[in-house]
Amino acid sequence: MRLASDLRRAVANDEFMVNYQPVVDLSTGRVTAVEALLRWSPDGRPVPPLDFIPIAEQYGLIVPIGAWVLRQACRDVRPWHDRFDISVTVNVSGRQLREPDFAQTVLSALRDADLPGSALILEITETVLVSSSTENDDVTVLLSALREEGVRVAVDDFGTGYSSLAYLRHLPVDILKIDRAFTPEGGMAEEMAFTRAIVELGNSLRLSSIAEAVETPEQAERLRELDCPQAQGYHFSRPLPAEDLTKVLNAGN
Numbered sequence: 001m002r003l004a005s006d007l008r009r010a011v012a013n014d015e016f017m018v019n020y021q022p023v024v025d026l027s028t029g030r031v032t033a034v035e036a037l038l039r040w041s042p043d044g045r046p047v048p049p050l051d052f053i054p055i056a057e058q059y060g061l062i063v064p065i066g067a068w069v070l071r072q073a074c075r076d077v078r079p080w081h082d083r084f085d086i087s088v089t090v091n092v093s094g095r096q097l098r099e100p101d102f103a104q105t106v107l108s109a110l111r112d113a114d115l116p117g118s119a120l121i122l123e124i125t126e127t128v129l130v131s132s133s134t135e136n137d138d139v140t141v142l143l144s145a146l147r148e149e150g151v152r153v154a155v156d157d158f159g160t161g162y163s164s165l166a167y168l169r170h171l172p173v174d175i176l177k178i179d180r181a182f183t184p185e186g187g188m189a190e191e192m193a194f195t196r197a198i199v200e201l202g203n204s205l206r207l208s209s210i211a212e213a214v215e216t217p218e219q220a221e222r223l224r225e226l227d228c229p230q231a232q233g234y235h236f237s238r239p240l241p242a243e244d245l246t247k248v249l250n251a252g253n
């Protein structure tokens with residue numbers, strides 16, 4: 001496949017970049033974290049992540065690409081962490097978690113950027129977490145070890161991957177990223193009931209939920225009324241290159 005060989009070359013040629021989308025504390029408006037989002041523009045034309053990430057996963061290329069994202073994200077967040085106490089949240093695919101040296105990859109990215117583990121959040125989809133979550137399995141052990149270094153774990157796409165919540169009782173997680181399907185569109189009663197139930201679950205488990213794809217001030221206000229602690233989305237900011245985000249943060253955080 002053409003895309004796969006292009007991707008292989010891209011790793012060697014440094015063709016990737018990382019953009020950062022702010023995660024905002026809904027009660028203070030402060031940026032608490034940024035999500036690292038991989039971008040690839042071979043010959044100046046951007047390829048959507050949803051087109052190339054599945055291929056990268058299929059060919060195992062997500063392992064070196066993901067390691068590169070971790071290193072870049074830790075390096076970029078360092079000044080934002082020092083000045084504004086901002087953490088970085090990095091997407092991790094199941095393929096990466098199964099690498100025996102994944103913990104080493106994470107810890108060396110932190111060490112080389114001189115960043116504490118508490119500044120890093122690993123974002124793992126609910127489907128991947130659940131498919132690897134019997135009580136004593138490797139992923140549980142791995143995540144527990146990383147948490148001992150202060151690294152936090154976020155459940156991505158929460159609410160869409162699985163019909164049971166039992167895994168939340170034994171998997172070491174800190175944050176729920178509430179799937180965009182539950183970001184209220186119009187404030188209709190039934191829609192709000194789902195959002196409220198999910199936010200309340202997160203709050204009562206002391207998980208710091210993040211609502212995704214918040215696009216309007218009305219949506220942000222509804223989430224505030226439901227006591228959702230954090231949110232991200234175009235209403236606050238699009239994903240930005242590091243230099244642009246630095247300017248935004250310096251202008252006031």
Ligand code: G
Pocket residue numbers: 036037038048049050053062066069091092093239
């Ligand atoms: O910007 P958006 O189109 O960036 O991202 C689309 C999807 O790609 C998201 O679901 C996001 O989780 C995923 N994604 C973005 N960056 C990365 C990455 O570095 N690694 C992995 N595994 N997924 C990513």
Ligand code: G
Pocket residue numbers: 021035037091156157212213214215232233234235239
């Ligand atoms: O599920 P995950 O957090 O990985 O999704 C990130 C994806 O969502 C990226 O593609 C990002 O560009 C996109 N995104 C971020 N904010 C918004 C938003 O407000 N609306 C929409 N439609 N997409 C968004």
Ligand code: NA
Pocket residue numbers: 091123156
């Ligand atoms: Na994500």
